[in-house]
Amino acid sequence: MLERSFTVDVLKVVAAQLIVWHHFSAYGPMSDTLYVMWPHWMDGLYEHARLAVQIFLVVGGYLAAQSVMNKPIQQPFVHITKRYLRLAPFYVLALTLITFAVAVSRLTIHESWLPTEPTPLQFLAHALLLHDVLGFEALSSGVWYVAVDFQLYALLIVLCYLLQTTNYRRLxxxxxxxxxxxxWQFNRVHELDIWAIYFFCAYGLGVLAAWAKRSKFDMAVFGVTALMAVGALWLEFRLRLCLALVTAVWLVIKPTGMVHWTPMKRVVHRLSNSAYVLFLTHFGVIVLFSDIWNKSRFYDPYTAFALTGFAWLCSVGLGLFLHEKAEVPIHHWVSHHSKQLFLRFSH
Incomplete structure (x- = not known):
């Protein structure tokens, strides 16, 4: 299990860094300056780095499936509420910090990618993970993923509750x-990209990958699903589905076993743990550094490259710091104070 955990850590770290660099290529005056000197590199980051979201989706399904494997779901509402309380508190804090960063930078940044000043209703919709469904403008990059991840987890829990049996084959x-x-169908309809069903192709592959070594039947189910994925790629090739399939297959064939935890592997583990915080907060760093760039009136691409690299390091450092000093304490506080409430629902 330790070996597989390290594999998941590596996938999360790589995917998180690619998403950060995708956003550095998409937003801010520094990216415009870099594009002048390195257009192909910037186009590649913009077009392909965002595909790393598929890795997050597969890994998300994989971890969620492990958490419910062979465990009967008696109170689905409790599980779904716990997931919301795991995602939402730091998510709301991150949105607050980003809103402040945007307000500070609004005088120097006049680009369309900068969010408008939020209304109370808009912020509430974000806090409830309903902003896309209700048609509100996003207050930060990547917030759509948090809402979709919550939908996907809730869908999995409902399936587990409705279809659980002694041998779990129906599930x-x-x-x-x-x-x-x-x-074959829903992932090909781009208008559905605010709903869980659009992304369940990747998330479901992660779920089945986690269950594949439970039994020969589950391995066969994963194998058939993987073959159907190849068929779907033949019907309409999608790089995002191809990456999701490769990630899921890798999680299945990667052998388990004990792993020697070197200092480098511990660093990877810490970066993996802070990936959620990095994902939520790096947009604020982009906003603040864009403000600095505009005020400095620099125009040199090499200066832009150096400052972007420094901003990236700041994003990673902020992610590590806020994970330890904010996300973990908030999670422990919420878990402690909600325990009695969940016990009441369980009886």
Whole structure:
């Protein structure tokens, strides 16, 4: 299990860094300056680095499936509420910090990518993870993913609750059917990209990958689903689905076993733990450094490259710091104070 955990850590760290660099290529005056000197590199970051979201989706499904594997779901509302309380508190804090960063930088940044000043209703919709569904403008990059991740987890919990049996075969087949339906149909309809069903092709592959070594039946279910994914790629090739399939297959074939925890592997583990915080907060760093760039009136691409690299290091450092000093304490506080409430629902 330790070996597989390290594999997941590596996937999360790589995906998180790619997403950060995708946003550095998409937003801010520094990216415009870099584009003048290195257009192909910037285009590549913009077009391809964002595909790393598929890795997050597969890993998210994989971890969620491990947390419910062979465990009967008696109170789905409790599980879903716990997930919301795991995601939302720091998410709201991050949005507050980013809103402040945007307000500070509004006088120097006049680009369309800068969010407008939020209304109370807009902020509430974000806090409830309903901003896309209700048609509100996003207050930060990547907030759509948090909402979709919550939808996907809730869908999995409901499936577990409705279809759990002593051998769990019906549940595995249902996940596979929904995953294939997403691959072949729903994932091809871009208007559905605010709903869980659009992304369940990747998330479902992660779920089935986690269950694959539970039994020969589950391995067969994963194998058939993977073949159906190849068929879906033949029907309409999508690089995002291809990456999701490769990630899921890698999680299945990667051998388990003990791992020697070197200092480098511990660093990777810490970066993996802080990936959620990095994902939520780096946009604020981009905003503040864009403000600095505009005020400095620099125009040199090499200066832009150096400052972007420094901003990236600041983003990673801020992620590590806020994970330890904010996310973990907030999570412990919320878990402690909500424990009695969940016990009441369980009886």
């Amino acid at each position: 595995s087949v249902a996940v596979a059917v929904l995953c294939v339906a997403s691959m």
